[in-house]
Amino acid sequence: MGRGAGKAVVGKGVRRAGATLARYRERDGDHYAAAVTFFSLLALVPLVMVAVSVAGFVLAGDRLLATELDRVIDGSLPPEIGGQVTGVVHTVVGERGRIGLLALAVAAYSGWSWISNVRDAVTAMLGQERTPRPLLRGIAADVVVLAGVGLAMAVSFGLAALTGAAGTGLLHLTGLTGGFAHFVLVAGSLLLGLAANWLVIAWCLAHLPRRPLPLRSTLRPAGAAAVGLAALQQAGGLYLHLLGRSPAVAAFGTLVGVLLFVYLVVRWLLMVTVWLTVRAEPPAGTLAADVRYAGTTLGAGASAELVVRTLSGR
Structure with a gap:
Protein backbone atom coordinates (compact mmCIF):
# COMPACT_ATOMS: atom_id res chain seq x y z
CA MET A 1 0.00 0.00 0.00
CA GLY A 2 2.81 2.36 0.90
CA ARG A 3 4.69 1.51 -2.27
CA GLY A 4 1.58 2.19 -4.37
CA ALA A 5 1.02 5.52 -2.66
CA GLY A 6 4.66 6.43 -3.29
CA LYS A 7 4.34 5.62 -6.99
CA ALA A 8 1.20 7.73 -7.17
CA VAL A 9 2.99 10.71 -5.61
CA VAL A 10 5.95 10.33 -7.97
CA GLY A 11 3.63 9.98 -10.95
CA LYS A 12 1.72 13.09 -9.94
CA GLY A 13 4.99 15.02 -9.56
CA VAL A 14 6.23 13.91 -12.99
CA ARG A 15 2.94 14.87 -14.65
CA ARG A 16 2.98 18.23 -12.95
CA ALA A 17 6.57 18.89 -14.01
CA GLY A 18 5.70 17.96 -17.59
CA ALA A 19 2.66 20.24 -17.57
CA THR A 20 4.79 23.07 -16.16
CA LEU A 21 7.42 22.72 -18.90
CA ALA A 22 4.76 22.52 -21.62
CA ARG A 23 2.96 25.62 -20.38
CA TYR A 24 6.28 27.43 -19.92
CA ARG A 25 7.09 26.85 -23.60
CA GLU A 26 3.59 27.80 -24.72
CA ARG A 27 3.96 31.15 -22.96
CA ASP A 28 7.42 31.82 -24.49
CA GLY A 29 9.19 31.56 -21.16
CA ASP A 30 12.69 31.42 -22.66
CA HIS A 31 12.07 34.62 -24.61
CA TYR A 32 10.92 36.44 -21.49
CA ALA A 33 13.90 35.06 -19.53
CA ALA A 34 16.32 36.34 -22.18
CA ALA A 35 14.66 39.77 -22.21
CA VAL A 36 14.71 40.07 -18.41
CA THR A 37 18.38 39.00 -18.39
CA PHE A 38 19.22 41.74 -20.89
CA PHE A 39 17.39 44.41 -18.92
CA SER A 40 18.97 43.16 -15.67
CA LEU A 41 22.50 43.56 -17.04
CA LEU A 42 21.58 46.90 -18.62
CA ALA A 43 20.34 48.15 -15.26
CA LEU A 44 23.76 47.43 -13.73
CA VAL A 45 25.45 50.10 -15.88
CA PRO A 46 24.04 53.15 -14.04
CA LEU A 47 24.70 51.42 -10.72
CA VAL A 48 28.37 51.15 -11.68
CA MET A 49 28.27 54.85 -12.60
CA VAL A 50 26.85 55.66 -9.16
CA ALA A 51 29.66 53.67 -7.54
CA VAL A 52 32.23 55.54 -9.64
CA SER A 53 30.71 58.87 -8.58
CA VAL A 54 30.82 57.86 -4.91
CA ALA A 55 34.46 56.82 -5.32
CA GLY A 56 35.15 60.24 -6.83
CA PHE A 57 33.67 62.00 -3.80
CA VAL A 58 35.70 59.78 -1.47
CA LEU A 59 38.96 60.53 -3.30
CA ALA A 60 38.14 64.24 -3.42
CA GLY A 61 37.69 64.30 0.34
CA ASP A 62 40.81 62.27 1.17
CA ARG A 63 43.90 63.60 -0.55
CA LEU A 64 46.17 61.05 1.13
CA LEU A 65 44.10 58.22 -0.33
CA ALA A 66 44.16 59.88 -3.77
CA THR A 67 47.94 60.24 -3.60
CA GLU A 68 48.35 56.60 -2.55
CA LEU A 69 46.11 55.50 -5.44
CA ASP A 70 48.24 57.47 -7.91
CA ARG A 71 51.35 55.83 -6.47
CA VAL A 72 49.87 52.33 -6.79
CA ILE A 73 48.78 52.98 -10.39
CA ASP A 74 52.21 54.31 -11.36
CA GLY A 75 53.94 51.35 -9.75
CA SER A 76 51.65 48.66 -11.15
CA LEU A 77 51.18 49.71 -14.79
CA PRO A 78 53.51 50.66 -17.65
CA PRO A 79 54.13 54.43 -17.85
CA GLU A 80 52.00 55.03 -20.96
CA ILE A 81 49.03 53.05 -19.59
CA GLY A 82 49.48 54.31 -16.03
CA GLY A 83 49.34 57.92 -17.22
CA GLN A 84 46.07 57.30 -19.04
CA VAL A 85 44.52 55.55 -16.05
CA THR A 86 45.61 58.35 -13.73
CA GLY A 87 44.06 60.87 -16.09
CA VAL A 88 40.77 58.96 -16.04
CA VAL A 89 40.81 58.87 -12.23
CA HIS A 90 41.42 62.63 -12.05
CA THR A 91 38.61 63.23 -14.54
CA VAL A 92 36.24 61.15 -12.42
CA VAL A 93 37.19 63.12 -9.32
CA GLY A 94 36.70 66.42 -11.11
CA GLU A 95 33.39 65.45 -12.72
CA ARG A 96 32.04 63.42 -9.81
CA GLY A 97 28.93 65.58 -9.38
CA ARG A 98 27.89 65.46 -13.02
CA ILE A 99 28.59 61.74 -13.23
CA GLY A 100 26.47 61.16 -10.11
CA LEU A 101 23.51 63.19 -11.37
CA LEU A 102 23.61 61.49 -14.78
CA ALA A 103 23.93 58.08 -13.13
CA LEU A 104 20.93 58.71 -10.86
CA ALA A 105 18.80 59.85 -13.81
CA VAL A 106 19.77 56.82 -15.90
CA ALA A 107 19.32 54.51 -12.89
CA ALA A 108 15.79 55.80 -12.32
CA TYR A 109 14.81 55.09 -15.91
CA SER A 110 16.58 51.73 -16.14
CA GLY A 111 15.14 50.65 -12.79
CA TRP A 112 11.61 51.41 -13.92
CA SER A 113 12.22 49.70 -17.27
CA TRP A 114 13.61 46.62 -15.49
CA ILE A 115 10.75 46.22 -13.02
CA SER A 116 8.18 46.86 -15.75
CA ASN A 117 9.60 44.08 -17.93
CA VAL A 118 9.89 41.73 -14.96
CA ARG A 119 6.24 42.34 -14.07
CA ASP A 120 5.21 41.76 -17.68
CA ALA A 121 7.13 38.47 -17.74
CA VAL A 122 5.61 37.22 -14.48
CA THR A 123 2.13 38.29 -15.60
CA ALA A 124 2.54 36.40 -18.89
CA MET A 125 3.78 33.26 -17.12
CA LEU A 126 0.68 33.31 -14.91
CA GLY A 127 -1.54 33.59 -17.97
CA GLN A 128 -2.98 36.92 -16.84
CA GLU A 129 -4.11 39.46 -19.38
CA ARG A 130 -2.51 42.89 -19.27
CA THR A 131 -5.16 45.50 -18.70
CA PRO A 132 -4.36 48.92 -20.18
CA ALA A 140 3.78 54.81 -10.12
CA ALA A 141 2.65 51.21 -9.53
CA ASP A 142 5.92 49.85 -10.93
CA VAL A 143 7.99 52.18 -8.75
CA VAL A 144 6.06 51.12 -5.63
CA VAL A 145 6.65 47.45 -6.45
CA LEU A 146 10.35 48.12 -7.14
CA ALA A 147 10.68 49.81 -3.76
CA GLY A 148 8.90 46.88 -2.13
CA VAL A 149 11.23 44.35 -3.77
CA GLY A 150 14.28 46.32 -2.65
CA LEU A 151 12.96 46.67 0.91
CA ALA A 152 12.05 42.97 1.13
CA MET A 153 15.52 41.95 -0.03
CA ALA A 154 17.24 44.40 2.33
CA VAL A 155 15.22 43.30 5.37
CA SER A 156 15.47 39.56 4.70
CA PHE A 157 19.17 39.41 3.89
CA GLY A 158 19.96 41.97 6.59
CA LEU A 159 18.27 39.80 9.19
CA ALA A 160 20.10 36.72 7.94
CA ALA A 161 23.47 38.53 8.07
CA LEU A 162 22.82 39.94 11.54
CA THR A 163 21.73 36.54 12.81
CA GLY A 164 24.86 34.92 11.42
CA ALA A 165 27.07 37.57 13.00
CA ALA A 166 25.23 37.16 16.31
CA GLY A 167 25.77 33.39 16.15
CA THR A 168 29.50 33.82 15.56
CA GLY A 169 29.72 36.29 18.45
CA LEU A 170 27.82 33.91 20.72
CA LEU A 171 30.21 31.06 19.91
CA HIS A 172 33.23 33.23 20.72
CA LEU A 173 31.58 34.50 23.89
CA THR A 174 30.85 31.01 25.18
CA GLY A 175 34.15 29.59 23.97
CA LEU A 176 32.46 26.96 21.76
CA THR A 177 34.86 26.93 18.84
CA GLY A 178 34.99 23.19 18.16
CA GLY A 179 34.04 21.39 14.98
CA PHE A 180 30.51 20.54 16.10
CA ALA A 181 29.75 24.15 17.09
CA HIS A 182 31.06 25.36 13.73
CA PHE A 183 28.94 22.70 12.00
CA VAL A 184 25.81 23.92 13.81
CA LEU A 185 26.62 27.54 12.96
CA VAL A 186 27.09 26.75 9.25
CA ALA A 187 23.89 24.71 9.16
CA GLY A 188 21.96 27.48 10.87
CA SER A 189 23.39 30.09 8.49
CA LEU A 190 22.39 28.02 5.46
CA LEU A 191 18.86 27.59 6.78
CA LEU A 192 18.56 31.30 7.53
CA GLY A 193 19.81 32.15 4.05
CA LEU A 194 17.22 29.85 2.50
CA ALA A 195 14.52 31.35 4.71
CA ALA A 196 15.54 34.84 3.55
CA ASN A 197 15.32 33.74 -0.09
CA TRP A 198 11.96 32.11 0.64
CA LEU A 199 10.47 35.30 2.08
CA VAL A 200 11.76 37.46 -0.77
CA ILE A 201 10.57 35.08 -3.48
CA ALA A 202 7.15 34.60 -1.85
CA TRP A 203 6.66 38.36 -1.65
CA CYS A 204 7.78 38.82 -5.25
CA LEU A 205 5.54 36.05 -6.60
CA ALA A 206 2.58 37.64 -4.83
CA HIS A 207 3.18 41.28 -5.79
CA LEU A 208 5.01 41.26 -9.14
CA PRO A 209 2.01 40.22 -11.27
CA ARG A 210 -0.16 43.03 -12.63
CA ARG A 211 -2.98 41.42 -10.65
CA PRO A 212 -1.43 40.51 -7.25
CA LEU A 213 -1.87 37.03 -5.79
CA PRO A 214 -2.62 36.03 -2.18
CA LEU A 215 0.66 35.66 -0.33
CA ARG A 216 -0.39 32.29 1.07
CA SER A 217 -0.69 30.77 -2.40
CA THR A 218 3.00 31.50 -3.07
CA LEU A 219 4.49 30.00 0.10
CA ARG A 220 4.96 26.44 -1.16
CA PRO A 221 6.33 27.33 -4.63
CA ALA A 222 8.60 29.94 -3.04
CA GLY A 223 10.14 27.24 -0.83
CA ALA A 224 11.05 25.14 -3.86
CA ALA A 225 12.29 28.27 -5.67
CA ALA A 226 14.56 29.17 -2.75
CA VAL A 227 16.16 25.71 -2.76
CA GLY A 228 16.68 25.84 -6.54
CA LEU A 229 18.20 29.31 -6.24
CA ALA A 230 20.64 28.03 -3.59
CA ALA A 231 21.63 25.17 -5.91
CA LEU A 232 22.31 27.67 -8.72
CA GLN A 233 24.41 29.75 -6.33
CA GLN A 234 26.47 26.68 -5.43
CA ALA A 235 26.93 25.85 -9.12
CA GLY A 236 27.99 29.43 -9.80
CA GLY A 237 30.54 29.32 -6.99
CA LEU A 238 31.93 26.04 -8.34
CA TYR A 239 32.15 27.54 -11.84
CA LEU A 240 34.15 30.52 -10.60
CA HIS A 241 36.39 28.16 -8.60
CA LEU A 242 37.17 26.16 -11.76
CA LEU A 243 38.07 29.18 -13.89
CA GLY A 244 41.70 29.00 -12.86
CA ARG A 245 44.16 31.76 -12.12
CA SER A 246 44.67 33.13 -15.63
CA PRO A 247 43.54 36.80 -15.62
CA ALA A 248 42.33 36.62 -19.23
CA VAL A 249 40.36 33.42 -18.68
CA ALA A 250 39.00 34.70 -15.39
CA ALA A 251 37.84 38.01 -16.89
CA PHE A 252 36.15 36.46 -19.92
CA GLY A 253 34.83 33.46 -18.01
CA THR A 254 33.42 35.64 -15.24
CA LEU A 255 31.50 37.76 -17.76
CA VAL A 256 30.05 34.65 -19.42
CA GLY A 257 29.33 33.13 -16.00
CA VAL A 258 27.44 36.20 -14.77
CA LEU A 259 25.36 36.29 -17.96
CA LEU A 260 24.56 32.58 -17.72
CA PHE A 261 23.85 32.75 -13.99
CA VAL A 262 21.38 35.62 -14.34
CA TYR A 263 19.63 33.85 -17.22
CA LEU A 264 19.33 30.55 -15.32
CA VAL A 265 18.04 32.30 -12.19
CA VAL A 266 15.42 34.22 -14.16
CA ARG A 267 14.45 31.09 -16.08
CA TRP A 268 14.06 29.08 -12.87
CA LEU A 269 11.93 31.74 -11.18
CA LEU A 270 9.69 32.03 -14.25
CA MET A 271 9.24 28.25 -14.26
CA VAL A 272 8.22 28.37 -10.61
CA THR A 273 5.75 31.11 -11.54
CA VAL A 274 4.23 28.83 -14.18
CA TRP A 275 4.12 26.06 -11.58
CA LEU A 276 1.68 28.21 -9.63
CA THR A 277 -0.85 27.78 -12.43
CA VAL A 278 -0.58 23.99 -12.70
CA ARG A 279 -0.85 22.98 -9.06
CA ALA A 280 -2.42 19.56 -9.16
CA GLU A 281 -3.02 19.06 -5.46
CA PRO A 282 -5.75 20.93 -3.55
CA PRO A 283 -4.52 23.77 -1.34
CA ALA A 284 -3.70 22.96 2.26
CA GLY A 285 -6.33 23.60 4.86
CA THR A 286 -4.39 26.05 7.01
CA LEU A 287 -1.62 28.59 6.71
CA ALA A 288 0.41 26.54 9.21
CA ALA A 289 0.33 23.57 6.81
CA ASP A 290 1.76 25.69 4.00
CA VAL A 291 4.49 27.01 6.31
CA ARG A 292 5.35 23.48 7.51
CA TYR A 293 5.52 22.26 3.91
CA ALA A 294 7.84 25.12 2.95
CA GLY A 295 9.88 24.62 6.12
CA THR A 296 10.42 20.94 5.29
CA THR A 297 11.54 21.90 1.78
CA LEU A 298 13.94 24.52 3.14
CA GLY A 299 15.31 22.07 5.71
CA ALA A 300 15.96 19.46 3.05
CA GLY A 301 17.63 22.07 0.85
CA ALA A 302 19.84 23.29 3.71
CA SER A 303 20.87 19.69 4.48
CA ALA A 304 21.77 19.03 0.84
CA GLU A 305 23.76 22.27 0.61
CA LEU A 306 25.60 21.41 3.81
CA VAL A 307 26.55 18.00 2.41
CA VAL A 308 27.77 19.60 -0.85
CA ARG A 309 29.89 22.13 1.03
CA THR A 310 31.34 19.43 3.27
CA LEU A 311 32.27 17.17 0.35
CA SER A 312 33.67 20.00 -1.77
CA GLY A 313 35.51 21.65 1.11
CA ARG A 314 34.04 25.10 0.32
Whole structure:
Protein backbone atom coordinates (compact mmCIF):
# COMPACT_ATOMS: atom_id res chain seq x y z
CA MET A 1 0.00 0.00 0.00
CA GLY A 2 2.81 2.36 0.90
CA ARG A 3 4.69 1.51 -2.27
CA GLY A 4 1.58 2.19 -4.37
CA ALA A 5 1.02 5.52 -2.66
CA GLY A 6 4.66 6.43 -3.29
CA LYS A 7 4.34 5.62 -6.99
CA ALA A 8 1.20 7.73 -7.17
CA VAL A 9 2.99 10.71 -5.61
CA VAL A 10 5.95 10.33 -7.97
CA GLY A 11 3.63 9.98 -10.95
CA LYS A 12 1.72 13.09 -9.94
CA GLY A 13 4.99 15.02 -9.56
CA VAL A 14 6.23 13.91 -12.99
CA ARG A 15 2.94 14.87 -14.65
CA ARG A 16 2.98 18.23 -12.95
CA ALA A 17 6.57 18.89 -14.01
CA GLY A 18 5.70 17.96 -17.59
CA ALA A 19 2.66 20.24 -17.57
CA THR A 20 4.79 23.07 -16.16
CA LEU A 21 7.42 22.72 -18.90
CA ALA A 22 4.76 22.52 -21.62
CA ARG A 23 2.96 25.62 -20.38
CA TYR A 24 6.28 27.43 -19.92
CA ARG A 25 7.09 26.85 -23.60
CA GLU A 26 3.59 27.80 -24.72
CA ARG A 27 3.96 31.15 -22.96
CA ASP A 28 7.42 31.82 -24.49
CA GLY A 29 9.19 31.56 -21.16
CA ASP A 30 12.69 31.42 -22.66
CA HIS A 31 12.07 34.62 -24.61
CA TYR A 32 10.92 36.44 -21.49
CA ALA A 33 13.90 35.06 -19.53
CA ALA A 34 16.32 36.34 -22.18
CA ALA A 35 14.66 39.77 -22.21
CA VAL A 36 14.71 40.07 -18.41
CA THR A 37 18.38 39.00 -18.39
CA PHE A 38 19.22 41.74 -20.89
CA PHE A 39 17.39 44.41 -18.92
CA SER A 40 18.97 43.16 -15.67
CA LEU A 41 22.50 43.56 -17.04
CA LEU A 42 21.58 46.90 -18.62
CA ALA A 43 20.34 48.15 -15.26
CA LEU A 44 23.76 47.43 -13.73
CA VAL A 45 25.45 50.10 -15.88
CA PRO A 46 24.04 53.15 -14.04
CA LEU A 47 24.70 51.42 -10.72
CA VAL A 48 28.37 51.15 -11.68
CA MET A 49 28.27 54.85 -12.60
CA VAL A 50 26.85 55.66 -9.16
CA ALA A 51 29.66 53.67 -7.54
CA VAL A 52 32.23 55.54 -9.64
CA SER A 53 30.71 58.87 -8.58
CA VAL A 54 30.82 57.86 -4.91
CA ALA A 55 34.46 56.82 -5.32
CA GLY A 56 35.15 60.24 -6.83
CA PHE A 57 33.67 62.00 -3.80
CA VAL A 58 35.70 59.78 -1.47
CA LEU A 59 38.96 60.53 -3.30
CA ALA A 60 38.14 64.24 -3.42
CA GLY A 61 37.69 64.30 0.34
CA ASP A 62 40.81 62.27 1.17
CA ARG A 63 43.90 63.60 -0.55
CA LEU A 64 46.17 61.05 1.13
CA LEU A 65 44.10 58.22 -0.33
CA ALA A 66 44.16 59.88 -3.77
CA THR A 67 47.94 60.24 -3.60
CA GLU A 68 48.35 56.60 -2.55
CA LEU A 69 46.11 55.50 -5.44
CA ASP A 70 48.24 57.47 -7.91
CA ARG A 71 51.35 55.83 -6.47
CA VAL A 72 49.87 52.33 -6.79
CA ILE A 73 48.78 52.98 -10.39
CA ASP A 74 52.21 54.31 -11.36
CA GLY A 75 53.94 51.35 -9.75
CA SER A 76 51.65 48.66 -11.15
CA LEU A 77 51.18 49.71 -14.79
CA PRO A 78 53.51 50.66 -17.65
CA PRO A 79 54.13 54.43 -17.85
CA GLU A 80 52.00 55.03 -20.96
CA ILE A 81 49.03 53.05 -19.59
CA GLY A 82 49.48 54.31 -16.03
CA GLY A 83 49.34 57.92 -17.22
CA GLN A 84 46.07 57.30 -19.04
CA VAL A 85 44.52 55.55 -16.05
CA THR A 86 45.61 58.35 -13.73
CA GLY A 87 44.06 60.87 -16.09
CA VAL A 88 40.77 58.96 -16.04
CA VAL A 89 40.81 58.87 -12.23
CA HIS A 90 41.42 62.63 -12.05
CA THR A 91 38.61 63.23 -14.54
CA VAL A 92 36.24 61.15 -12.42
CA VAL A 93 37.19 63.12 -9.32
CA GLY A 94 36.70 66.42 -11.11
CA GLU A 95 33.39 65.45 -12.72
CA ARG A 96 32.04 63.42 -9.81
CA GLY A 97 28.93 65.58 -9.38
CA ARG A 98 27.89 65.46 -13.02
CA ILE A 99 28.59 61.74 -13.23
CA GLY A 100 26.47 61.16 -10.11
CA LEU A 101 23.51 63.19 -11.37
CA LEU A 102 23.61 61.49 -14.78
CA ALA A 103 23.93 58.08 -13.13
CA LEU A 104 20.93 58.71 -10.86
CA ALA A 105 18.80 59.85 -13.81
CA VAL A 106 19.77 56.82 -15.90
CA ALA A 107 19.32 54.51 -12.89
CA ALA A 108 15.79 55.80 -12.32
CA TYR A 109 14.81 55.09 -15.91
CA SER A 110 16.58 51.73 -16.14
CA GLY A 111 15.14 50.65 -12.79
CA TRP A 112 11.61 51.41 -13.92
CA SER A 113 12.22 49.70 -17.27
CA TRP A 114 13.61 46.62 -15.49
CA ILE A 115 10.75 46.22 -13.02
CA SER A 116 8.18 46.86 -15.75
CA ASN A 117 9.60 44.08 -17.93
CA VAL A 118 9.89 41.73 -14.96
CA ARG A 119 6.24 42.34 -14.07
CA ASP A 120 5.21 41.76 -17.68
CA ALA A 121 7.13 38.47 -17.74
CA VAL A 122 5.61 37.22 -14.48
CA THR A 123 2.13 38.29 -15.60
CA ALA A 124 2.54 36.40 -18.89
CA MET A 125 3.78 33.26 -17.12
CA LEU A 126 0.68 33.31 -14.91
CA GLY A 127 -1.54 33.59 -17.97
CA GLN A 128 -2.98 36.92 -16.84
CA GLU A 129 -4.11 39.46 -19.38
CA ARG A 130 -2.51 42.89 -19.27
CA THR A 131 -5.16 45.50 -18.70
CA PRO A 132 -4.36 48.92 -20.18
CA ARG A 133 -3.82 51.66 -17.65
CA PRO A 134 -2.70 55.32 -17.79
CA LEU A 135 1.04 55.73 -18.24
CA LEU A 136 1.67 57.72 -15.07
CA ARG A 137 -0.42 55.36 -13.00
CA GLY A 138 1.47 52.38 -14.38
CA ILE A 139 4.84 54.00 -13.68
CA ALA A 140 3.78 54.81 -10.12
CA ALA A 141 2.65 51.21 -9.53
CA ASP A 142 5.92 49.85 -10.93
CA VAL A 143 7.99 52.18 -8.75
CA VAL A 144 6.06 51.12 -5.63
CA VAL A 145 6.65 47.45 -6.45
CA LEU A 146 10.35 48.12 -7.14
CA ALA A 147 10.68 49.81 -3.76
CA GLY A 148 8.90 46.88 -2.13
CA VAL A 149 11.23 44.35 -3.77
CA GLY A 150 14.28 46.32 -2.65
CA LEU A 151 12.96 46.67 0.91
CA ALA A 152 12.05 42.97 1.13
CA MET A 153 15.52 41.95 -0.03
CA ALA A 154 17.24 44.40 2.33
CA VAL A 155 15.22 43.30 5.37
CA SER A 156 15.47 39.56 4.70
CA PHE A 157 19.17 39.41 3.89
CA GLY A 158 19.96 41.97 6.59
CA LEU A 159 18.27 39.80 9.19
CA ALA A 160 20.10 36.72 7.94
CA ALA A 161 23.47 38.53 8.07
CA LEU A 162 22.82 39.94 11.54
CA THR A 163 21.73 36.54 12.81
CA GLY A 164 24.86 34.92 11.42
CA ALA A 165 27.07 37.57 13.00
CA ALA A 166 25.23 37.16 16.31
CA GLY A 167 25.77 33.39 16.15
CA THR A 168 29.50 33.82 15.56
CA GLY A 169 29.72 36.29 18.45
CA LEU A 170 27.82 33.91 20.72
CA LEU A 171 30.21 31.06 19.91
CA HIS A 172 33.23 33.23 20.72
CA LEU A 173 31.58 34.50 23.89
CA THR A 174 30.85 31.01 25.18
CA GLY A 175 34.15 29.59 23.97
CA LEU A 176 32.46 26.96 21.76
CA THR A 177 34.86 26.93 18.84
CA GLY A 178 34.99 23.19 18.16
CA GLY A 179 34.04 21.39 14.98
CA PHE A 180 30.51 20.54 16.10
CA ALA A 181 29.75 24.15 17.09
CA HIS A 182 31.06 25.36 13.73
CA PHE A 183 28.94 22.70 12.00
CA VAL A 184 25.81 23.92 13.81
CA LEU A 185 26.62 27.54 12.96
CA VAL A 186 27.09 26.75 9.25
CA ALA A 187 23.89 24.71 9.16
CA GLY A 188 21.96 27.48 10.87
CA SER A 189 23.39 30.09 8.49
CA LEU A 190 22.39 28.02 5.46
CA LEU A 191 18.86 27.59 6.78
CA LEU A 192 18.56 31.30 7.53
CA GLY A 193 19.81 32.15 4.05
CA LEU A 194 17.22 29.85 2.50
CA ALA A 195 14.52 31.35 4.71
CA ALA A 196 15.54 34.84 3.55
CA ASN A 197 15.32 33.74 -0.09
CA TRP A 198 11.96 32.11 0.64
CA LEU A 199 10.47 35.30 2.08
CA VAL A 200 11.76 37.46 -0.77
CA ILE A 201 10.57 35.08 -3.48
CA ALA A 202 7.15 34.60 -1.85
CA TRP A 203 6.66 38.36 -1.65
CA CYS A 204 7.78 38.82 -5.25
CA LEU A 205 5.54 36.05 -6.60
CA ALA A 206 2.58 37.64 -4.83
CA HIS A 207 3.18 41.28 -5.79
CA LEU A 208 5.01 41.26 -9.14
CA PRO A 209 2.01 40.22 -11.27
CA ARG A 210 -0.16 43.03 -12.63
CA ARG A 211 -2.98 41.42 -10.65
CA PRO A 212 -1.43 40.51 -7.25
CA LEU A 213 -1.87 37.03 -5.79
CA PRO A 214 -2.62 36.03 -2.18
CA LEU A 215 0.66 35.66 -0.33
CA ARG A 216 -0.39 32.29 1.07
CA SER A 217 -0.69 30.77 -2.40
CA THR A 218 3.00 31.50 -3.07
CA LEU A 219 4.49 30.00 0.10
CA ARG A 220 4.96 26.44 -1.16
CA PRO A 221 6.33 27.33 -4.63
CA ALA A 222 8.60 29.94 -3.04
CA GLY A 223 10.14 27.24 -0.83
CA ALA A 224 11.05 25.14 -3.86
CA ALA A 225 12.29 28.27 -5.67
CA ALA A 226 14.56 29.17 -2.75
CA VAL A 227 16.16 25.71 -2.76
CA GLY A 228 16.68 25.84 -6.54
CA LEU A 229 18.20 29.31 -6.24
CA ALA A 230 20.64 28.03 -3.59
CA ALA A 231 21.63 25.17 -5.91
CA LEU A 232 22.31 27.67 -8.72
CA GLN A 233 24.41 29.75 -6.33
CA GLN A 234 26.47 26.68 -5.43
CA ALA A 235 26.93 25.85 -9.12
CA GLY A 236 27.99 29.43 -9.80
CA GLY A 237 30.54 29.32 -6.99
CA LEU A 238 31.93 26.04 -8.34
CA TYR A 239 32.15 27.54 -11.84
CA LEU A 240 34.15 30.52 -10.60
CA HIS A 241 36.39 28.16 -8.60
CA LEU A 242 37.17 26.16 -11.76
CA LEU A 243 38.07 29.18 -13.89
CA GLY A 244 41.70 29.00 -12.86
CA ARG A 245 44.16 31.76 -12.12
CA SER A 246 44.67 33.13 -15.63
CA PRO A 247 43.54 36.80 -15.62
CA ALA A 248 42.33 36.62 -19.23
CA VAL A 249 40.36 33.42 -18.68
CA ALA A 250 39.00 34.70 -15.39
CA ALA A 251 37.84 38.01 -16.89
CA PHE A 252 36.15 36.46 -19.92
CA GLY A 253 34.83 33.46 -18.01
CA THR A 254 33.42 35.64 -15.24
CA LEU A 255 31.50 37.76 -17.76
CA VAL A 256 30.05 34.65 -19.42
CA GLY A 257 29.33 33.13 -16.00
CA VAL A 258 27.44 36.20 -14.77
CA LEU A 259 25.36 36.29 -17.96
CA LEU A 260 24.56 32.58 -17.72
CA PHE A 261 23.85 32.75 -13.99
CA VAL A 262 21.38 35.62 -14.34
CA TYR A 263 19.63 33.85 -17.22
CA LEU A 264 19.33 30.55 -15.32
CA VAL A 265 18.04 32.30 -12.19
CA VAL A 266 15.42 34.22 -14.16
CA ARG A 267 14.45 31.09 -16.08
CA TRP A 268 14.06 29.08 -12.87
CA LEU A 269 11.93 31.74 -11.18
CA LEU A 270 9.69 32.03 -14.25
CA MET A 271 9.24 28.25 -14.26
CA VAL A 272 8.22 28.37 -10.61
CA THR A 273 5.75 31.11 -11.54
CA VAL A 274 4.23 28.83 -14.18
CA TRP A 275 4.12 26.06 -11.58
CA LEU A 276 1.68 28.21 -9.63
CA THR A 277 -0.85 27.78 -12.43
CA VAL A 278 -0.58 23.99 -12.70
CA ARG A 279 -0.85 22.98 -9.06
CA ALA A 280 -2.42 19.56 -9.16
CA GLU A 281 -3.02 19.06 -5.46
CA PRO A 282 -5.75 20.93 -3.55
CA PRO A 283 -4.52 23.77 -1.34
CA ALA A 284 -3.70 22.96 2.26
CA GLY A 285 -6.33 23.60 4.86
CA THR A 286 -4.39 26.05 7.01
CA LEU A 287 -1.62 28.59 6.71
CA ALA A 288 0.41 26.54 9.21
CA ALA A 289 0.33 23.57 6.81
CA ASP A 290 1.76 25.69 4.00
CA VAL A 291 4.49 27.01 6.31
CA ARG A 292 5.35 23.48 7.51
CA TYR A 293 5.52 22.26 3.91
CA ALA A 294 7.84 25.12 2.95
CA GLY A 295 9.88 24.62 6.12
CA THR A 296 10.42 20.94 5.29
CA THR A 297 11.54 21.90 1.78
CA LEU A 298 13.94 24.52 3.14
CA GLY A 299 15.31 22.07 5.71
CA ALA A 300 15.96 19.46 3.05
CA GLY A 301 17.63 22.07 0.85
CA ALA A 302 19.84 23.29 3.71
CA SER A 303 20.87 19.69 4.48
CA ALA A 304 21.77 19.03 0.84
CA GLU A 305 23.76 22.27 0.61
CA LEU A 306 25.60 21.41 3.81
CA VAL A 307 26.55 18.00 2.41
CA VAL A 308 27.77 19.60 -0.85
CA ARG A 309 29.89 22.13 1.03
CA THR A 310 31.34 19.43 3.27
CA LEU A 311 32.27 17.17 0.35
CA SER A 312 33.67 20.00 -1.77
CA GLY A 313 35.51 21.65 1.11
CA ARG A 314 34.04 25.10 0.32
